[in-house]
Amino acid sequence: MDRAVTHRADTVVIGGSAGSLSALRILLSKLSADLPASVLVCQHVPGRGSLRAVDLLRKYSTLSVVAAEDGMEIVQGQVIFAPPDVHMMIGHEHVHLRRGAHENNFRPAIDPLFRSAAVYRGTRAIGVILSGLMDDGSAGARAMHRTGGRVLVQSPETADFPDMPSAALDAVPEAEAIAIEDLAAEINSIADTPVVSPAPVPWDIGVELKISGLEGASMENENRLCQLSPYNCPHCNGVLWQIEDGPLTRFRCHTGHAYTINSLNEMQERALDESLFSTLRAHRGRAALIREMAKKTSGSESRRRLEERAKLYDEDTKRLEEIIQNRKPILSLHDAPDW
Structure with a gap:
């Protein structure tokens, strides 16, 4: 009718x-x-x-x-x-x-x-x-x-x-x-x-609106909307559910973060970039600490083993620097408008 x-x-x-x-x-x-x-x-x-x-x-x-x-x-x-x-x-x-x-x-x-x-x-x-x-x-x-x-x-x-x-x-x-x-x-x-006159609202649209307003984010709702994916949320590290929305592939976590496949890719790139720099910092710190330990070690064999370990961290640091240098720049979503 x-x-x-x-x-x-x-x-x-x-x-x-x-x-x-x-x-x-x-x-x-x-x-x-x-x-x-x-x-x-x-x-x-x-x-x-x-x-x-x-x-x-x-x-x-x-x-x-x-x-x-x-x-x-x-x-x-x-x-x-x-x-x-x-x-x-x-x-x-x-x-x-x-x-x-x-x-x-x-x-x-x-x-x-x-x-x-x-x-x-x-x-x-x-x-x-x-x-x-x-x-x-x-x-x-x-x-x-x-x-x-x-x-x-x-x-x-x-x-x-x-x-x-x-x-x-x-x-x-x-x-x-x-x-x-x-x-x-x-x-x-x-x-x-x-x-x-408006028709009844499809249930999934109503559920997603409630999630955006902090009224209905839960694993039960995500299970109704979609299926579990192998990906984690870059914001909160929770599991992501995958939604097939016509031509769109989208994702949601149970705390409410939502992504299109493109915005998830952009955020994963940022998370990976941060992780690489964090790992680089950790390797440099480890090399410096182990060398400090070597200086304070009296035994020559123990000192040699510590210095070898420090060199391995130095080698890994160089590899990480090369990886970071060779990565393509990330296209920012947060461009300011043309004031």
Whole structure:
């Protein structure tokens, strides 16, 4: 049976990373001053940069631009930015701020915001992915698409960093790629249009939203969502469960950390780099300590054995230095926006 047309599109959620500040300047400057929708933005900005972004973007928008506060009401004609170091999520008619586990190596992350729009707004929601590295937002965009929301993507050719828009298009082939200059006009035209009433939310989307809000992270839930993988969580060293989400392969640990396969690879690279330097430090320290022991040893044979052991640690140190020197640089996810 067809669902009745009883609702209107009234919620816009936007996610962006590297290069998204310039895109937001264009987008917000062209949104209608009487936009009949609320707008919520999650941007990957280091430290307290998101608060600075709010101050900067107020100059370009005729809408009210504010930083989110926990429990604040979601109203039409307002742009709400995720503050530093917490996930921003939509409730029934208000904002939730939760210091849940990092997702895709970020907090705030785009996926929890989009997933909350899927749960609490469904067909009323419009998701927008802007310029950025890697693929945060892709899983959230899939969740929105599964619950009937519209997904718009800044066309990769107009993005300073096309990775994130391209990943969203791969995850949701039905998403619409739109040049940044035309994106606001599309949102203006969709806002307040009639939509069918939301369908029941798939159980897995609801469970993952609860996990992001520290309400449902447990081994039992992960077992329901997916299967155990041979990998450990780079953040907490817990076991990771592997989720096959359409074209996406994703991972979660029972404390709530979540990764796409790309963000897991990036974090493992960082963990390996740190481990190599830690091992290098340990080898140098061992060589120095054993030589100090040799100096204080009276027996010539004992001194010789200790000096030989120190030389072995020196050889291992040289090998580690060569390995570190030959490793390729790690592409950082945490690029600052183009202030």
